[in-house]
Amino acid sequence: MSNRHIATRDRGECVLGWWQRSDQFDWFSAYLRDRGLQVRWRMATFVFTVFLVAVPVVLIGSPAGPDGSVQTWIVIAASVSAFTASLVWLFRWPSRAQSLSYSTVCSVSIAAGCLAVRNPYAGLMGCTMFAAIGGFVAYFHALSHVVANLVVAVSCAAINAVRMFAEMDDIRMVAGSAALVLGLNLGVPFGIHTLVHSLHIDLRDSDRDPLTGLLNRKSFYNMVRDLIAARGQFNTPVNVTMVDLDDFKLLNDTHGHAVGDAALVSVAAVLQEHTEPGTVLGRLGGEEFVIADVDAAARHAVTAERVRRGIAATPFQITASFGICSTTVAAGAEIDHPGFLDRLIRAADAAMYRSKRAGGNRVVHDRLDIPG
Structure with a gap:
């Protein structure tokens, strides 16, 4: 697309x-x-x-x-x-x-x-x-x-x-x-x-990654902030998943950057195809992607697994490591933006690296508890 x-x-x-x-x-x-x-x-x-x-x-x-x-x-x-x-x-x-x-x-x-x-x-x-x-x-x-x-x-x-x-x-x-x-x-x-x-x-729309069409970091933060604000009167589950392609440098070195770019576009398409409407998708740089939604943690985990299988099924023979961080924002809570999202992304990033150290091509979960 x-x-x-x-x-x-x-x-x-x-x-x-x-x-x-x-x-x-x-x-x-x-x-x-x-x-x-x-x-x-x-x-x-x-x-x-x-x-x-x-x-x-x-x-x-x-x-x-x-x-x-x-x-x-x-x-x-x-x-x-x-x-x-x-x-x-x-x-x-x-x-x-x-x-x-x-x-x-x-x-x-x-x-x-x-x-x-x-x-x-x-x-x-x-x-x-x-x-x-x-x-x-x-x-x-x-x-x-x-x-x-x-x-x-x-x-x-x-x-x-x-x-x-x-x-x-x-x-x-x-x-x-x-x-x-x-x-x-x-x-x-x-x-x-x-x-x-x-x-x-x-x-x-002006803050999109020019290669994949996904949101860049600034726009991703803004969209997630809006997503949480729209549900401010309810207890809101928030999930953030960091996605990092496994051995992407090897793909670039072996087949060239043109193939690497095509693989990134393909991964972006997988994210769009296998996530629900309203999900916020971004590319933070290089081979790092991020997914956020306000769905139940269990349903978000199912979505992440669906995306993982979709990436593995692309013709580029690549896999990805996933780290999920979930939390719940209390109704009417005042959220410190962008600090709140920074904490979620850091926790999801740490979970993603645990996935990568375990061999990659898997999903690791974490949870961030917000003091009441």
Whole structure:
């Protein structure tokens, strides 16, 4: 299978799985960290929130502002809540749960402010602020969260549009204002979500081994991180297998590097053929390959044995030594990336060398226990 076909197939799988994508907080946070942009994002988020909470407070006492003491206290409470939720961005990069809490509090605060003001046009225009929160959610979180923010925005806009029509009796003015709010709340968040999703695909596909089409080390780490993050709410079994071809140097010396390259491509094809969908496959360099999945350890061992037999059956008369390391990540656990995966790979590598010292062409198992 050519590199182009592999990339096209994976791109198609990503597009089909777009709606099921659970979260993109981890990979996008890592993307910003690697480029030194996290501090800028933190400061920008905090400053935006300060302006957000200032708007309804400034309107207190205005003829268009909160209607009565109850509404005034609702606006104050909403502004204080949003400001408090934003403080985490001022001091450090938040966790996924803190980021979701921030966006939820801001969304509820905007809704409270838009429904508490006396002037329905001011309330309707205030619903444009949902687009900014929706854009934030689109960068970091799942499509379901973007849709939830949209539902709140449309509900608040509809209530204010009805109020506005009752006061003004001008359907064209109401329709135009509502169309502006709806357009912003659809275009901004969903445009950003599509952009970030495409960026993720391009980053992944640009980090492939040019010979075999498998992931290189950096991309392999990123994909495994995403795989674990997608299962974050469950206890997640994680398996890593190191594969090293036996006597590969002899093959190169005897038949030449062209044959050696063909053998590597053949091994990559065996890995793709005999592993389950969702398995992460990489080439770390030379004749070293790596396999990772979140399947049960027993099923992963069956897969490794299937791959071992497949490699031995290639026409190049080569075998491989396998080292497996399995562990379990507790639900909601904060994983230290890339240190966690480094530990798994080192343990799998040690098991692989035990396999090689025992004669090769076999699978050796190990387990890594993570302190609770």
